[in-house]
Amino acid sequence: MSISISNISKTYKDVVALRGITFNVNDGELFGLIGPDGAGKTTLFRILTTLLFANEGSAQVASYDVVLDYKAIRQSVGYMPGKFSLYQDLTVEENLNFFATIFGTTIEKNYDLIKDIYIQIEPFKKRRAGQLSGGMKQKLALCCALIHKPKVLFLDEPTTGVDPVSRKEFWEMLKRLQDKGITILVSTPYMDEAALCDRIALIQDGEILEIDSPEAIVHKFPKDIYNVGADNMYKLIQCLTNYEYLYSVYPFGEYVHYTDKRPLFKITDLVRYLYDQGLTNITIELTKPTIEDTFMELAKK
Numbered sequence: 001m002s003i004s005i006s007n008i009s010k011t012y013k014d015v016v017a018l019r020g021i022t023f024n025v026n027d028g029e030l031f032g033l034i035g036p037d038g039a040g041k042t043t044l045f046r047i048l049t050t051l052l053f054a055n056e057g058s059a060q061v062a063s064y065d066v067v068l069d070y071k072a073i074r075q076s077v078g079y080m081p082g083k084f085s086l087y088q089d090l091t092v093e094e095n096l097n098f099f100a101t102i103f104g105t106t107i108e109k110n111y112d113l114i115k116d117i118y119i120q121i122e123p124f125k126k127r128r129a130g131q132l133s134g135g136m137k138q139k140l141a142l143c144c145a146l147i148h149k150p151k152v153l154f155l156d157e158p159t160t161g162v163d164p165v166s167r168k169e170f171w172e173m174l175k176r177l178q179d180k181g182i183t184i185l186v187s188t189p190y191m192d193e194a195a196l197c198d199r200i201a202l203i204q205d206g207e208i209l210e211i212d213s214p215e216a217i218v219h220k221f222p223k224d225i226y227n228v229g230a231d232n233m234y235k236l237i238q239c240l241t242n243y244e245y246l247y248s249v250y251p252f253g254e255y256v257h258y259t260d261k262r263p264l265f266k267i268t269d270l271v272r273y274l275y276d277q278g279l280t281n282i283t284i285e286l287t288k289p290t291i292e293d294t295f296m297e298l299a300k301k
Helices: 041-048 070-076 092-102 111-124 134-146 164-179 214-219 233-241 267-276 291-300
Strands: 003-012 015-025 030-034 056-061 077-080 152-156 183-188 199-204 207-212 225-229 246-252 255-260 283-287
Touching (some): 003 041, 015 056, 015 207, 041 056, 041 152, 041 183, 092 111, 111 134, 111 164, 134 152, 134 164, 199 214, 199 291, 207 291, 214 291, 225 233, 233 246, 233 255, 246 291, 255 283, 267 283
Parallel strands (some): 030 183, 030 199, 152 183
Antiparallel strands (some): 003 015, 003 056, 199 207, 225 255, 225 283, 246 255
């Protein structure tokens, strides 16, 4: 077991950041912590990487206790915080050498681990880190987190503010790192990234809502869900919100996701209601639920 968390709670004065968090991450697993800003993801990461003390509970990382064995944990994990935190006045090469020296190693010794990532930033190795693009900063930070060959890698919202192409490339890199036996715990507010993990924990307001594989979580959605479209999306949402048989409704891309509280739902009934409200070009079709749908359902409860 790479990470074991038992009843972790954390409070900042009157604000409860984490409430009784308990879960395990298996060796070699790519585990996702999924939730919006303020859900408690960063606080949990800081506790697991020995930067914060929990008020209650215990945790082990790479078989070490986060309080008693903090020095061993810091040698055994890689941590990439959400905010770019490398030395912006140092070049790419200087940052890598600095972090390698801190851990008593060299770039050459662990080059095989970072090679796939480093070759993408190597043309800019003489450029200062602060002058890199968002995607290149992300790759440099990942290289620095890997330079000492950690057993466990913590990535706190690594793709926030990064373009879609770089996001895709980043997750492909994570899959290759997983193939090399590194356990990865990654947090993200993006529900589409959750589907790329082996297992995920949905977190909201410091509490775990559900833990399972992405496929299993989606299958737990309790109702049929429909894509609803019309010529006026704002008015459509208003009309559906006022519909007497509404169970849930919220925007989802170019459609609105709608669920009905009745056990026997007829699409024609809803079409007629929407036409009576003055809407046109109405489309309604059954669709598959997503992780976001399940998250919204669990959060509502």
